[in-house]
Amino acid sequence: MRIVIAPDKFAGTLTAIEAAQAIADGWSTVDPDAEHELVPLSDGGPGFVEVLHTALGGKVAAEEVTGPLGAPVRADYLLVEDTAYVESAQACGLHLVPEADRDPGRTTSRGVGELIGHAVAAGxxxxVVGLGGSSTNDGGAGMLAALGAAPRSGLERGGAPLSDLSGPVDLAPARRVTEGVRLIAATDVDNPLLGIHGASAVFGPQKGADDDQVQRLDAALTAFADATDPEGGLRETPGAGAAGGLGYALLLLGGTVESGVSRVLAAVDLAVRAASADVVITGEGSFDSQSLRGKLPHGVARTAAEHGVPCLVMAGRVAVGRQEAAAAGITETHAVADSAGSVEAALARPAEELRGLAARVARRWRR
Structure with missing residues (x-):
C-alpha cells in the first residue's frame, strides 16, 4: 500500500514535517509494509521556506533583519536559480511577539522589505513572498520603507501612526529597487485591505486588537491607502488585506497575488505523487469551514480526487460535517482531540496523540 502524507502545520504544536512524520510513524506500527511518501506543505505562512527547500533544493540564505517590535531577528529566504522565496512570518510573524506585547498598532513589516532587498541583491x-501568520497591520508600510519609500519615519513605526500621514507617499525609490523583478504575493486569503472584510477587522483581533483599536487601525490604513493609491483600485483587490496589508504593499510595487496553495502543490509535484498513491492523507490544526475555502487540505483533496484516490484528513480538531467534507472530495475526517479524549490532551501531547490516531485509522485501511 502506498500512502502520500501531505499535511500543513498544526499551528502552535507541530510543523508540517513533524506532523507528516508522526502520521507515518503511527501508521507503520500497524502496517509496517506500507510505503510512505512524506510531502509536508505550507500555504505561504510559517514553514513556507522549509517546505519549498525540501521540495526544490536551492540555497537557504540567513539574514538579520528588523523584527516586528524593532529588535533584530534571524530570517531565511530560499534562492532557487533566479527565484527567491521569502516567508514574511520569519520577519514579522506573530510567534515573534510575546503574547503580553501583542499590539498591531506598533508592529512593523520592515524586516520583510529587508529580506526582499537581500534577495534582489543576490540576483x-x-x-515569491509567502503571506500568513503576521503580527502586523501596517499595510506593508514598513516593508516599503525598508525598500526606500518616503517619508520613512512615517511608514516604519507600525499601523497606528499611519493615521498621521499627510500628503502622498513617494514609492519611486522602492519601485527602483524592485524594477525588473517579478513580485508575487503567495496567499489564499482573499480579503481586501479595508472595511468589514479587511485586514484590520478580520485579522486584527487575532493579533491583539480590541474592537476600538480595530476601528482606529482601519482608519489608519484608509489614510495610508489615500496617500499611496488615491484612485482606490488596489485597496479592493482580493488578497490586498493578507498579512496585515502586505499584499497591498506588494501590489503597489507592481506585484500580483497568486494562490500560495497552488504554487506549493505545483512545486512539490503533488499531482504526480497522488496519481500513484492508494491513499492521500492531509491535515492541519483545525479543520473547519475556512479549510474548505481554498486552504491546503482542500487543495490536497481536490488533487487526490482528480486521480480517483481517497483523501483522509487528520486534524487537531474537526468542525466540518461529513456531507461538507465529501463535497470537497474528502473521504474521511479524523480529529486528534476526539481520539485523545479532549483538546487539552491533544495539545499536551500533539505528536504522540497524532501517532495514535494514525495507528487507529491504519487498522481500518490496511490491506
Missing amino acids: ARTV
Missing part, C-alpha cells in the same frame, strides 16, 4: 528576478 533574484522573481520574488
